[in-house]
Amino acid sequence: MAITNDFLFYVPIFSSLDEDTIHKISTIGTAKTFKKDSVIFMEEEAGSALFVIISGKVKISRTSSDGREVILSILDESDFFGEMAILDGLTRSANVIAIEDSDVFLIQREQFLNLLHEHPEVSVALLQELTKRLRMADMKIKALSLKDAEGKVATVILQIADDIGKIQRGIVEIEKLPLQQDLANMAGTSRETISRTLHAFAKKGLIELEGSKLRILNYEKFKETFV
Secondary structure, three states: OOOOHHHHHOOOOOOOOOHHHHHHHHHHOEEEEEOOOOEEEOOOOEOOEEEEEEEOOEEEEEEOOOOOEEEEEEEOOOOEEOHHHHHHOOEOOOEEEEOOOEEEEEEEHHHHHHHHHHOHHHHHHHHHHHHHHHHHHHHHHHHHHHOOHHHHHHHHHHHHHHHHOEEEOOEEEEOOOOOHHHHHHHHOOOHHHHHHHHHHHHHOOOEEEEOOEEEEOOHHHHHHHHO
16 A cells, blocks of 8 residues: 555654655555454554554553453544554553554554654654643543543543544534444443433533534533533
């Protein structure tokens, strides 16, 4: 699969680089396609590459002690994953599974570390992205430990909105909401609770549901209410 330079400009950690450097990155990486439901890598595997999503979506998950899947986040085009094992040399900390047919771009560990040394601005951008993810993780931990069912579900909706939503005039649209069981796995609750809470939000005029599409009608108000 051919990789265009334009794609890499939209990846947050590469967006400040000049065209020549972007072209160089496009030549050191390789592309790979994963079909829907394919495992990209599993927790505890050795990590040897950074992954950037060209198209499609993946879920980051872990398996609890009782065998339940806990979904940590959903990533789509221009997001990256696998950086932790690249930086510390340890095994993968989570499972990554394609939830749509997905094309990804792989940069091997040695080449990525060389890139960090040659371009400190990539290191700074990487730190900014990791800090953003840490803040989101802190928000989710607080929600799951302190909030009621509505608060937990709202936190997951906000996380998905930030990950894959599109905002226009204060309305955030999530084109393809994950399955209710996946939402339940993210919120640490049941599928029935997800269904009941989503319909309660819709009845209150906070969201609109249309098939697999969800709209947050006033994003800032929704966020103020539940964060």
